Amino acid sequence: MTREIPPTAGLPLRWRDVLNLSGDLAQSLARQFSIPLPALPCSGTAALIIALRVLQQRMPGRARLIVPAYTCPLVALAAHYCPPLRVVPCDLQPGSIDLDEQQLKHLCDDSTLAVVVTHLAGRVADVDTAKRIADAVGAAVIEDAAQAMGALDDGNSVGLKGDVGFFSMALGKGLTTAEGGVLFSRDPALHQALHRQCRHDLPFSLRWELQRSAELWGYALLYQPRGLHYVYGKALRAALAQGDEVGAVGDDFSVNDIPLHRLGGYRQKVGVAALARLPDYLQQGRTRALRRAARLNALPGVSVVMDRPGQQGTWPFLMVIMPCARTRDTAMALLWTSGLGVTRLFIRTLPDYPAAAPLLEAGGDITEAQAFAARTLSISNSHWLTDEHFERVLAQLKAIVASPD
């Protein structure tokens, strides 16, 4: 196997993107997604940190942040930069990315700064319920749309129902600037405060700009199945050979992996050029994903996480829930190193990441989030995963769920 399908449907760069020297990324994003002119910090995590700092100033004394128990560990690590904030994991609804409503009600009180609602896997999560519960105790809602740039919630961009929203432009997340964040609020005063905080807290960093620009050129050159064999496939196999699943998916973050600076002008211009192709790319991905999701949903005991009626998410990959942990593990043993874009999202729930644990406060029981971590796998929605590739993945899954043990 000398080809590796990328695990997500990142938008490939063209050389003319890398050479583009005009345009304004914030304005282009605002126009494309009908959002207020966003601030552009260096990452999605930096966007979250800025949002939390602004909310802390507005609501001093509130020191608890409620987040989904199954999410990117960087979300918990953000609290390190916002002392004395503590992170409280909340369970999920069964087989869903939505927060468990009863537990969220129980966890929310007048010490709650904010609730993070995560549009995981490009799906449109239920913001209304979280908003109602958070409003009742005076807490904010932050929409983590890191994986969902371009998703529509009741016809508007995700990130506009909550108090604050952000996207990520990290490698592999749709539009990329080799790390970058997009931060905004529908509330004009809060939106201005986010911009002020970014200007105050995030300096320009020449060192980071040079490093990230080099990474972006690397992406332009190597983000295709042959290149990914070398820069992604080999490291994946090496980690798995050592039984290091967290390393295999690149989940092994620490608080030292979070630089705080602004997104430089050159990378913004590369983003402007690529953004012009994003709407078509997302639309083709949506068509492909819905067709494939229907095939997967027809397998006994298998389900793909879908959108509720009227919601229109993006499809970086299909989030597949297998009948049980055993069938999921069997599928991964066969498919993880097949080069066919099958992998796992986050390996564990938050309390099981050693770097996140010191920032957490015990919440409730997180059985459903643990079941989600144990039973899910992801199938890339990259255009490089052809129908023939997909049929091979489907046939393997079909055989696994059909066999009694």
Ligand SMILES: *Cc1c(COP(=O)(O)O)cnc(C)c1O
């Ligand atoms: C990637 C991701 C983040 C962090 O974004 P970065 O740009 O990588 O810092 C936050 N939340 C979720 C759900 C993510 O997938």
